[in-house]
Amino acid sequence: MERSFQANGRRYRAPDRPTLAICADGWDPAYVNDALARGLMPQLSRALAGGGTYALAKAQVPTFTNPNNVAIVTGVSAARNGIAGNHYLDAEGDEVQVTDPGFLRATTIHAAAAAAGVPVLCVTAKDKLRRLLAAGSVPAFSAELAHEQSLPDGTPITEVAGRPNPSIYDWELSPYTIDLALALAERLHARLVYASLTDFVQHSAPPGDPLADAFYCAVDACLGRALDAGFVVGLVADHGMRPKSNGDGSPNVRYLDEALLAAGVQGARTLCPITDPYVAHHAALGSLAWVHLADSSERDRARGALAALSGVEGVLDRDAAAASFDLPVDRIGDLIVLADAGTVLGRSRETHDLSALHGALRSHGGLHERTVPLIVCSPLAEGAADCELHNRDLHDLLLNRLSQRSGAL
Numbered sequence: 052m053e054r055s056f057q058a059n060g061r062r063y064r065a066p067d068r069p070t071l072a073i074c075a076d077g078w079d080p081a082y083v084n085d086a087l088a089r090g091l092m093p094q095l096s097r098a099l100a101g102g103g104t105y106a107l108a109k110a111q112v113p114t115f116t117n118p119n120n121v122a123i124v125t126g127v128s129a130a131r132n133g134i135a136g137n138h139y140l141d142a143e144g145d146e147v148q149v150t151d152p153g154f155l156r157a158t159t160i161h162a163a164a165a166a167a168g169v170p171v172l173c174v175t176a177k178d179k180l181r182r183l184l185a186a187g188s189v190p191a192f193s194a195e196l197a198h199e200q201s202l203p204d205g206t207p208i209t210e211v212a213g214r215p216n217p218s219i220y221d222w223e224l225s226p227y228t229i230d231l232a233l234a235l236a237e238r239l240h241a242r243l244v245y246a247s248l249t250d251f252v253q254h255s256a257p258p259g260d261p262l263a264d265a266f267y268c269a270v271d272a273c274l275g276r277a278l279d280a281g282f283v284v285g286l287v288a289d290h291g292m293r294p295k296s297n298g299d300g301s302p303n304v305r306y307l308d309e310a311l312l313a314a315g316v317q318g319a320r321t322l323c324p325i326t327d328p329y330v331a332h333h334a335a336l337g338s339l340a341w342v343h344l345a346d347s348s349e350r351d352r353a354r355g356a357l358a359a360l361s362g363v364e365g366v367l368d369r370d371a372a373a374a375s376f377d378l379p380v381d382r383i384g385d386l387i388v389l390a391d392a393g394t395v396l397g398r399s400r401e402t403h404d405l406s407a408l409h410g411a412l413r414s415h416g417g418l419h420e421r422t423v424p425l426i427v428c429s430p431l432a433e434g435a436a437d438c439e440l441h442n443r444d445l446h447d448l449l450l451n452r453l454s455q456r457s458g459a460l
């Protein structure tokens with residue numbers, strides 16, 4: 052094993068202790084603050100009291116799952132790694148899910164570490180991320196489809212976990228994901244482990260709800276097991292989460308294709324980059340959308356119609372959005388529409404199945420879910436967290452910026 056390796060222009064030290072980086076899907080800081088204040092996370096409290104760090108970091112915009120997981124595992128922005136949504140419109144005009152590793156324009160830290168001889172492992176709750184995380188021959192498994200996966204020697208993954216996997220709409224899938232990652236890490240002797248959770252609970256329940264309480268207690272116990280097993284543990288969220296419904300419980304949504312048609316804009320196409328297979332989470336409704344124009348001469352009229360909608364707080368041209376948010380210009384829309392904190396954006400009434408939602412809509416995607424918790428359970432070197440942090444800095448903190456004292460523990 053080499054002492055260090057390079058990924059996307061940054062050098063990382065090979066871990067001298069087993070290291071677990073967790074992407075805590077949809078962990079708005081409000082959940083962590085509430086859980087800590089009410090004593091629901093004693094293991095995390097103990098780690099913080101022992102010199103750990105709880106800071107706030109910035110997420111990649113759009114604040115969706117795939118762009119932020121890829122930012123975290125590559126250490127670079129979407130402009131560099133190429134992933135700007137869960138879903139996008141390709142050059143042929145086809146809508147595609149961004150799940151194929153061929154979309155990546157940067158190596159992952161795990162692939163670079165593996166090439167340097169570091170045993171690595173990725174475990175994701177949502178199977179949609181598995182192939183992206185596996186890029187570069189990284190061993191990657193999903194809790195969602197654990198019942199279909201085996202180790203190279205034929206051992207079923209669920210046998211390694213010691214229990215069957217919960218369903219994608221079960222609150223226990225995230226704790227299971229961490230426990231599965233720990234069990235697989237032991238079995239495979241992995242030194243650098245990434246575990247990505249799911250935000251079904253955060254889409255379904257606000258901080259303080261009994262479901263959220265059960266979730267944070269269970270995840271805290273998982274953190275305790277990881278720390279007891281000798282892991283350096285760090286955690287960062289991909290995005291926050293906010294309520295997005297009206298007083299009567301219906302989603303507070305603006306349908307952009309309908310607004311464009313009403314304004315006489317022909318052939319425009321709204322694309323919701325939150326779109327993924329997990330419709331009960333969000334019904335493909337988030338607080339940022341791309342609009343692709345059939346005729347660029349209609350840009351001003353389209354921009355005006357969208358900006359006039361209540362609940363829309365910004366409409367940016369492609370180049371301005373790419374520059375403001377570090378996005379790849381060829382994988383976003385002609386116009387980028389940003390909703391305010393309590394509003395989501397859809398295409399048209401008939402393209403979103405609101406009946407799939409579990410309760411009042413909670414969602415993400417815009418600027419108001421950009422602030423996320425970043426936690427390192429071991430002491431950091433002095434000043435390491437004093438700069439503006441992004442969630443993509445997690446591996447730099449865990450591998451390069453622990454204090455010498457914590458490295459020697």
Ligand SMILES: [Zn+2]
Nearest residue numbers: 076077116289
């Ligand atoms: Zn997410």
